[in-house]
Amino acid sequence: MKHRIVTAAQMKEIERTGDAHGLPYLQMMENAGLAAYAELQKQFPHPGSLLVVCGKGNNGGDGFVIARAAAKDGWNVTALLAEGEPKTTDAITNFERLHSLSVNICADCTVLETQHFDVVVDALYGTGFHGALRPSGLAACGLMNRLHKSGAFVLAVDLPSGINTDTGEVAEGAAHADLTVTFDSYKPLHVVESSAPLCGKIVCSDIGIRDEWHPEF
Ligand SMILES: NC(=O)C1=CN([C@@H]2O[C@H](COP(=O)(O)OP(=O)(O)OC[C@H]3O[C@@H](n4cnc5c(N)ncnc54)[C@H](O)[C@@H]3O)[C@@H](O)[C@H]2O)[C@@H](O)CC1
């Protein structure tokens, strides 16, 4: 896999070519979630307690894949629907795949404040985020940052929530991570001075899109 830095729009184009070459979007989401979970396992080889904070888009869909993989491995998993039920087709599919597993589904941030989690997965917003955090996003990022301060390890899916992918502009109240697992290519925010420190260690994982499929930009 080549080292590349691409914008949010270019990443969408790359995913489109992946799909056109026979790698369905749902499979890319599966690969992304499992790649992030594999990085989590490198830090935590034994199951513990895990909070997955999910937004309503495809970043949240990656979070549901992580929640499923962890629950199957014996982690005590809570999935927070920080903005209600998922809205994209692939995220809905992965949310439904949780129903047969023992995952605690929670819609209220406040009840989690006093619980202990070894690991928090930030799957609230990815490349789709821009602008300022609204009240539900602020509450979820606030929860993640408080759990981080009290010792939880925070893994950000693609990028910490509340950062503009292309400019690295950091919204007030954005999440801070110990480890960020991004997919296929780095994005500007991973290298820009304003946002890179919020990412912690950054790992770029292969999600199955071959180098030769990538369009020329
Ligand atoms: N498209 C694909 O095939 C893949 C996408 N992947 C994941 O999908 C992510 C991108 O997903 P989406 O494009 O669905 O978007 P996100 O899940 O990043 O964002 C969710 C939603 O937040 C909304 N939003 C934007 N600014 C906001 C604000 N200030 N306050 C509240 N909501 C706001 C957006 O309209 C978007 O619908 C990537 O970061 C990556 O994690 C991966 O699953 C790999 C495959």
Ligand SMILES: [K+]
């Ligand atoms: K995220």
